[in-house]
Amino acid sequence: MEYKKEYKCSVLSREMLLGDTAYIELNCPDIARTARPGQFVNVSCSKFLKRPFGIASVDRDSGSFFIGVKSIGSGTGEIITLDRGDEVDVLGPLGNGFDLDSFGSYILVSGGTGVFPVNFAAQYLESSGKNFTVVQGFRDASQVVLNRPSYVLTTDSGDCGIKGTAIAGLDTLDKCVCGSSSCIICVGPVPMMKAVSGWALNHSMKCYVSMEQRMACGVGICLCCIVKVKADNKDGFVNVRCCKDGPVFDSSEVIW
């Protein structure tokens, strides 16, 4: 089995983006150097299991990387309180990551905490000089994070950006960015990824999604993070491991 390294990382900074969401910079030159967009890390807390987070950005010069953490329970509630100088154990980088080299241009769609891994994809595409468009979908203005003026912003409530889901944002895009040489990358709540997958199918575009199953080991051993993908067998599907075979999957192969 491939050996994954565990590192003791010190917290370099923590910024609260929202009342319940922190942007945390961790010192780890190895992860900063080797991580690919779409990969994740497992971060320790006082609970039994580490918690998985998409890598949100890397700074190769300073040897650090960032994660965005939304507090939804005991582990994340503890991790968002980490402060400069604190140390955590980090396993990673884990998972397959996005293919950001094979297509001429990309549409990056995100919502919720999906904005964090998608931020790293945007950073990569920007530095490699590729064309890309970003569509972000949030519930309302109070949830908006990591937004830039060039991004297409949608909110369910309509209190900022276009009123509607990310699909309303995709519908505003120019036809020339929606061709078959373009690929959609989507990370967000399952209903968003499912709807974006259907939109991609209607536009004859490839779409990749990053699944966020509940995880334990994070390295393919415990089989607790199963995703069903289509297969040419009597059942019509096979079970694959989100942590090891994903978390990024071709959306047309996922059984939603």
Ligand SMILES: Cc1cc2nc3c(=O)[nH]c(=O)nc-3n(C[C@H](O)[C@H](O)[C@H](O)COP(=O)(O)OP(=O)(O)OC[C@H]3O[C@@H](n4cnc5c(N)ncnc54)[C@H](O)[C@@H]3O)c2cc1C
């Ligand atoms: C590959 C991957 C990447 C992720 N990236 C990020 C990220 O960038 N930022 C971020 O804030 N979160 C991310 N998550 C989700 C994060 O790992 C969970 O929120 C965290 O593990 C919850 O831990 P907890 O102890 O706070 O919650 P718990 O106390 O364990 O659970 C609280 C509640 O949340 C539910 N829950 C826990 N984990 C998940 C999950 N994975 N999906 C849906 N519901 C869940 C539980 O069922 C429970 O209802 C990611 C998850 C995966 C698998």
Ligand code: FES
């Ligand atoms: S979390 Fe253990 S196999 Fe995926």
